[in-house]
Amino acid sequence: MSSPSIGPVVRVPFNELQALLQAIFARHGCSAAVAAVLADNCASAQRDGAHSHGVFRIPGYVSTLASGWVDGRAEPQVTDLAPAYVQVDAKGGFAQPALAAARALLVAKARTAGIAVLAIHNSHHFAALWPDVEPFADEGLVALSVVNSMTCVVPHGARKPLFGTNPIAFAAPCAGHDPIVFDMATSAMAHGDVQIAARAGEQLPSGMGVDAAGQPTTDPKAILEGGALLPFGGHKGSALSMMVELLAAALTGGHFSWEFDWSGHPGAKTPWTGQLLIVIDPAKAQGQRFAQRSRELVEQMQEAGLTRMPGERRYREREVALREGVGLSERELAELQTLAG
Amino acid sequence: MSSPSIGPVVRVPFNELQALLQAIFARHGCSAAVAAVLADNCASAQRDGAHSHGVFRIPGYVSTLASGWVDGRAEPQVTDLAPAYVQVDAKGGFAQPALAAARALLVAKARTAGIAVLAIHNSHHFAALWPDVEPFADEGLVALSVVNSMTCVVPHGARKPLFGTNPIAFAAPCAGHDPIVFDMATSAMAHGDVQIAARAGEQLPSGMGVDAAGQPTTDPKAILEGGALLPFGGHKGSALSMMVELLAAALTGGHFSWEFDWSGHPGAKTPWTGQLLIVIDPAKAQGQRFAQRSRELVEQMQEAGLTRMPGERRYREREVALREGVGLSERELAELQTLAG
Known part of the structure; x- marks a missing residue:
């Protein structure tokens, strides 16, 4: 699914993370209804250890909303x-x-x-x-x-x-x-996981993608920058x-x-x-x-x-997160708090 | 899909092959309605070059019907x-x-x-x-x-x-x-294609299956005799x-x-x-x-x-077969004629 977040990990109660994300979505152009749905979705992914679709996605949501590409208030x-x-x-x-x-x-x-x-x-x-x-x-x-x-x-x-x-x-x-x-x-791999690997400076297994010249590569950056997945x-x-x-x-x-x-x-x-x-x-x-x-x-x-x-790893992560809080890095939490204003 | 039939190839008009197969199914325990459906299905596969599901399957149908395992007259x-x-x-x-x-x-x-x-x-x-x-x-x-x-x-x-x-x-x-x-x-491979390769004495690409000891093998017979596919x-x-x-x-x-x-x-x-x-x-x-x-x-x-x-090879084979007849080996045709009685 993904590698875990980078740096020291803090644990936040699920409903607090949900509220924080909801505030971010609302502040960056979503209606209350849309903010609630997206915050629940994203907090759930983070809770279940699906990090490539967890808070990692928030900057992408925010920049997309800012660009006017998506209507956060659509009915x-x-x-x-x-x-x-x-x-x-x-x-x-x-x-x-x-x-x-x-x-x-x-x-x-x-x-x-x-x-x-x-x-x-x-x-x-x-x-x-x-x-x-x-x-x-x-x-x-x-x-x-x-x-x-x-x-x-x-x-x-x-x-x-x-x-x-x-x-x-x-x-x-x-x-x-x-x-x-x-x-x-x-x-062969989810796009978010390629981004996670690129951020972490990790190489990928072979057979995942090609570079800009169409040649096989294990470098996630080469896939993201002009290359493609298979x-x-x-x-x-x-x-x-x-x-x-x-x-x-x-x-x-x-x-x-x-x-x-x-x-x-x-x-x-x-x-x-x-x-x-x-x-x-x-x-x-x-x-x-x-x-x-x-x-x-x-x-x-x-x-x-x-x-x-299939799905079992998410349920296990969920159980831990509901007991001990949802894990994310200190840096991620700080960035979210900044985005929430 | 499959390797072509073995030996000299003869070409038979589609409706003749269909009628021959229908006679086989009817003679070996199918009602007229069931024989017509199965004959059309099997002749179509042979016509389209899907040899692993063409006349190659007839002996299996016949032995199954003879065994009483399937009811050829079921309504x-x-x-x-x-x-x-x-x-x-x-x-x-x-x-x-x-x-x-x-x-x-x-x-x-x-x-x-x-x-x-x-x-x-x-x-x-x-x-x-x-x-x-x-x-x-x-x-x-x-x-x-x-x-x-x-x-x-x-x-x-x-x-x-x-x-x-x-x-x-x-x-x-x-x-x-x-x-x-x-x-x-x-x-990784269709069962019929493993059988076709075994019959033809060909090796498979790696990653298709394991032998009876659970070890990777490229031998189709090892997969069929106690081994398994992946x-x-x-x-x-x-x-x-x-x-x-x-x-x-x-x-x-x-x-x-x-x-x-x-x-x-x-x-x-x-x-x-x-x-x-x-x-x-x-x-x-x-x-x-x-x-x-x-x-x-x-x-x-x-x-x-x-x-x-996807599907295009079948359409091409179909076009040729409808013009020139459905290809099968002389030996296969002789075997079918014997089964039809």
Whole structure:
């Protein structure tokens, strides 16, 4: 996921971190509603040890808001398109408030129809994807989401970058356990993790990316400065990344990862694209049996020698953070306090 | 996909191959309806150069039918569960006739609700997955399908095999082009391709599998005889394979890849599991625009240097086969004629 924060670590109660981030978002151009959603999202990532999407992202949010690239006060417009289809125009704002605005309708449709889709467009997604799907599993639903981002991945067999890191996230309930959740970039590495490595002066494993000349490199700076990432798993990861472009952009009416031009907005960091969510109610066919079967799967995976389930590291970090406070570096905390004014 | 057939090649008109395969299925225990569906499926794979799922599979079908493991005369039972949810009990028969029985209802629901799901259980899937999704794209729909299979893949980080090869297939319409279609095993290699390589006496690239002692091997026979495959793309492919178990088995009410016991049926080759299909109608939100956007994506991929789109090799092989006949080896044709009686 990411390397931990740099320097001496302090621990802050979750709700204090949330309030601090909310103050930052509100001070830098977000409505109260948007600030609350983004602060919860970002504080949750930091709490769960997902540092590449935690407070590390705050300067990017702030510079983007300052650039006028994203509308922090956008009011998403929800349209009930069909018995199992909800559309949201995020109105140039962030994707998470758009999801929040449509969420109740989406869940109601999934419970009635058995499956439902939420298509978000005209949205900026700058966060991890698992916080979007995990809550559905908490309610007993199965959720799948994809979001496209910004050109930085060379399709397998191509000469130059086209796709975004285009993550896929999935969540399913599991009886007597935390939900099974994964969130994977279809790139060999998440963009935030490349930035983390560059900041820390670390080299990457081979096979993650290429430099500006298209040559393989293990230097994260060479990838970030004119280079590009590769898809994970060769042509298969590349095909999945293509699918994400089709589902998150073509199907929603959002931009492809290469279509937006932020050159007139220096400081802008957030991709202006689309997001798709599919939610299934397993109770329609299986009653309560699905979560039990999900648990049987986990038990078999443990029996086969797996010591860590997808999502499990986040739950462990979360437990510690809720008991002892959310860890971040002294320097990060000081910077956040400055940004909050 | 696969290496071509061995020995001198003959070319047979598609409908003749179809009729020959239909005669084989009918003679070896399938009803006329099931024989027609399977013959079309298998002849299509051979036609498209997907040799690991073409006539190469016929002996496996025949021995499975002879073993009593699968019911070639099963009549699938379709249940209309909810406005966007169709369930099929394949009654211990093949998955393709179950899909055929539910297909019209599934499409009608997707067109009304915007999205619909088809959950098949108690089914045997022994074919490629792309023939299940491609026809939806021909009708302007987007389709995604997953099917679990039989234990032969070691989850990333585990000591022993658990998952099946668990493929994911996707199809989307594309204006003025054949649909964009991919079908990928979540294993590093498809099981049929390992069998093809073993038959041809070829070595595999590294990273595909392990031998009976759990050590990396490039020998396809070592993988087939007590060894196992690895997931593609490390922990990410492994997480996708896990998702396929949850969607195709836990959600449908089918067996996990490790749950069926065919030891009492010598000759049985077909996994007795489940299959999930999700179909989306892009016209609900985008009208005719989706297929146009899909085409723009393809054009950008070509511009980035991609010379072959997913599915394109099959279309090229299909074009040749429809003009010149479907290629198979003389020996294969003779064997088929013998099986047809």
